[in-house]
Amino acid sequence: MKIFWKHITPRLVAPLAVILSLFAAPAADYITCVEEAERAIAQGNYELAGEWLKEAMTTEPSNANNILLLSNLGMVQFYAGNDSLALGTLSQARAMAPGSVTILSNRARVLDHMGRRDDAIADLTLAIATDSLYAPAYYERGALRLDAGDLPAAEADMLAHRALRPKARQSLLALALIYSATGRHREALNAYNELLEGHPDPDLLAARANCRMDLGDLPEAAEDIQEGLALAPDDPGLYLSRARLNRLRYRPADADADERRAASLLAPAP
Numbered sequence: 001m002k003i004f005w006k007h008i009t010p011r012l013v014a015p016l017a018v019i020l021s022l023f024a025a026p027a028a029d030y031i032t033c034v035e036e037a038e039r040a041i042a043q044g045n046y047e048l049a050g051e052w053l054k055e056a057m058t059t060e061p062s063n064a065n066n067i068l069l070l071s072n073l074g075m076v077q078f079y080a081g082n083d084s085l086a087l088g089t090l091s092q093a094r095a096m097a098p099g100s101v102t103i104l105s106n107r108a109r110v111l112d113h114m115g116r117r118d119d120a121i122a123d124l125t126l127a128i129a130t131d132s133l134y135a136p137a138y139y140e141r142g143a144l145r146l147d148a149g150d151l152p153a154a155e156a157d158m159l160a161h162r163a164l165r166p167k168a169r170q171s172l173l174a175l176a177l178i179y180s181a182t183g184r185h186r187e188a189l190n191a192y193n194e195l196l197e198g199h200p201d202p203d204l205l206a207a208r209a210n211c212r213m214d215l216g217d218l219p220e221a222a223e224d225i226q227e228g229l230a231l232a233p234d235d236p237g238l239y240l241s242r243a244r245l246n247r248l249r250y251r252p253a254d255a256d257a258d259e260r261r262a263a264s265l266l267a268p269a270p
Contacts, residue, residue, distance in 0.1 A: 046080035135164040202232035236265040
């Protein structure tokens with residue numbers, strides 16, 4: 001379920017200009033390098049951004065802001081596709097600032113991308129031990145645990161994230177999936193109801209329809225599917241949900257037709 005990482009707003013870099021303004025004003029050349037790095041990041045040119053960040057640190061090697069720049073350098077290296085280089089940079093930043101939960105969380109993302117999930121979980125656990133109120137680490141660790149199939153631990157992390165961020169949708173979605181997977185369909189339904197309140201979404205409607213079918217609420221499931229198809233007439237998930245509904249209603253021909261329709265929508269374009 002790596003999709004959960006994608007729900008997180010990309011933590012490319014900290015807002016450098018804002019952070020720098022909190023410290024004593026550095027030399028103009030230093031600021032210029034940082035501004036050029038930000039401009040390159042905004043344009044998606046991560047390699048150039050990395051060069052500007054390194055130039056800034058070279059310009060003023062004793063500047064206290066360099067730990068921030070080093071962490072940001074690790075992330076632009078990661079987004080440029082240089083995982084090993086990014087890990088080395090973030091490990092260096094971690095050694096310089098062992099109390100930084102952001103560096104640990106960033107390094108966990110790189111480690112997971114490298115297939116080192118257990119190491120990523122260890123970094124997130126350290127982040128939580130350092131700051132028990134750092135909500136992103138709970139969500140990210142929960143996503144990794146969910147991906148590993150450790151549902152009880154994933155649920156605990158998602159509940160902790162929700163306690164700190166009551167309006168967070170990504171951890172609520174994770175909980176809905178966990179509740180469904182563990183047979184707690186009523187709890188899953190409540191989660192989907194909250195997710196859909198004011199936010200109609202075809203995928204969520206299909207998921208809620210399946211949850212309603214698990215509970216035997218077939219008319220309500222049909223309403224969800226109809227609403228979803230009105231939003232997305234070519235959504236294969238909704239046709240699969242309707243196929244299941246038709247089988248529960250003993251309509252095999254209609255179910256077969258829906259399954260064929262879903263398969264045609266899922267087939268790659270010629």
